[in-house]
Amino acid sequence: MASADFFTRLVALNAVGPNNLRPPSSEGNGGVSMVYECPRCYATHDFESSAVECCPPSQKWRCDSCQEVHYDEDEAENCCPELVSPAITYQPMQCPICMREADSFEVAADCCLHTHPTMTALGRWRVAELVESGTPWAEAIAQNINH
Incomplete structure (x- = not known):
C-alpha cells in the first residue's frame, strides 16, 4: 500500500x-493567438515566416485553451468561455x-x-x-x- x-x-x-x-492564457487578446495555416498541408505555424517556408499561409485564429483553429477571431474567443473566468x-x-x-x-x-x-x-x-x-x-x- x-x-x-x-x-x-x-x-x-x-x-x-x-x-x-x-x-486559459492570461496574456494576449482574450485567450486566442493568431496562427498561419498552410493551404496545401494544413499545418499551423506560430510565425508567418515559418508558414511561408512551408506553404503560402492563410491567417486563422487558435484558442489557447483547447488549441482548436478557427476562421475568425470572434469564433476563437468564444470557443472555451467556461475557462475564461479570471476569478477562478x-x-x-x-x-x-x-x-x-x-x-x-x-x-x-x-x-x-x-x-x-x-x-x-x-x-x-x-x-x-x-x-x-x-x-x-x-x-x-x-x-x-x-x-
Missing part, C-alpha cells in the same frame, strides 16, 4: 507535468494521480485517491469540492489528508 507521502509527491509532480489540460483558477477535471479525464471532479477524486491510506470518502468529496472552486489539486489533498 502506498503511503500518504507518495500521493502528495505524485500529485505535486503531475500538477507541473505536461499531461495537464492547459489553463482553472483546475483540470482529471484524476491527479493517473491523469485520466473524468466527467466530474468527484469522479476524478475517487479514481485513484480511493486507495489513499488516510483519506475517507468524505475527504475525497471535500477535495473535489475544493478543486471545483479553484483550489489546486495538491493543496486540496493536503487539506483533507486525514479526513
